[in-house]
Amino acid sequence: MLNLLIFGAPGSGKGTQSKFLARHYGIEHISTGDLLREEVAKDSEMGHEIEALISRGNLVPDELILRILFDHINGIKDYKGLILDGFPRTIVQAEELVKEFDKKGWKIPLLVVLEVPEEELMERLLERSKVSGRTDDNRETISNRFHIYRNQSEPIISYFKEYGYPLVSINGEGSIEEITQKLIQGIDKNSK
Numbered sequence: 375m376l377n378l379l380i381f382g383a384p385g386s387g388k389g390t391q392s393k394f395l396a397r398h399y400g401i402e403h404i405s406t407g408d409l410l411r412e413e414v415a416k417d418s419e420m421g422h423e424i425e426a427l428i429s430r431g432n433l434v435p436d437e438l439i440l441r442i443l444f445d446h447i448n449g450i451k452d453y454k455g456l457i458l459d460g461f462p463r464t465i466v467q468a469e470e471l472v473k474e475f476d477k478k479g480w481k482i483p484l485l486v487v488l489e490v491p492e493e494e495l496m497e498r499l500l501e502r503s504k505v506s507g508r509t510d511d512n513r514e515t516i517s518n519r520f521h522i523y524r525n526q527s528e529p530i531i532s533y534f535k536e537y538g539y540p541l542v543s544i545n546g547e548g549s550i551e552e553i554t555q556k557l558i559q560g561i562d563k564n565s566k
């Protein structure tokens with residue numbers, strides 16, 4: 375049973391690579407951004423609040439994302455492992471994830487860090503904005519998302535190191551296929 379967390383700054387390729395990895399390993403791909411966008415599409419009051427946060431590049435509260443994600447995970451039938459894309463994004467989320475997986479008797483997931491320089495990320499996201507239709511793919515919001523990543527999400531790497539949880543870093547530059555191959559090698563080596 376393989377559990378992965380695909381981790382990296384906005385635009386590092388988490389969504390694209392997760393889809394390939396989910397297919398390769400036969401595991402479930404769960405994107406918390408997608409779960410939130412589904413909630414927004416429902417046009418509910420909660421959806422409007424979520425959209426206001428997402429469109430400014432801010433994180434939704436830990437409590438809310440934890441409830442949405444764990445409800446989703448608990449609803450999975452025939453569990454074979456999963457890849458979480460976009461979660462955890464704060465230390466609190468990482469701590470709750472560890473607690474929840476411990477409670478279920480599941481292995482602590484491997485944190486797979488995709489490393490890409492910020493100038494390249496900005497270029498990729500501005501390029502993506504032409505087709506993504508995402509309200510958060512504009513220069514100002516992207517800058518805020520980078521800021522939040524550095525301040526709130528990146529410390530999760532040190533947290534994993536400090537507690538000796540499994541972690542692998544992959545250079546996320548190059549063609550999509552090359553990166554997929556590097557990811558598979560890194561994951562196979564670190565998930566035994």
Ligand code: AMP
Pocket residue numbers: 384405406407408410427428431432433434435439459460461462463467510519
């Ligand atoms: P993503 O699709 O992963 O780029 O996420 C898009 C946006 O959804 C983020 O910029 C946040 O506003 C929100 N979001 C996604 N995942 C989380 C999370 N784990 N915690 C808080 N907010 C999140």
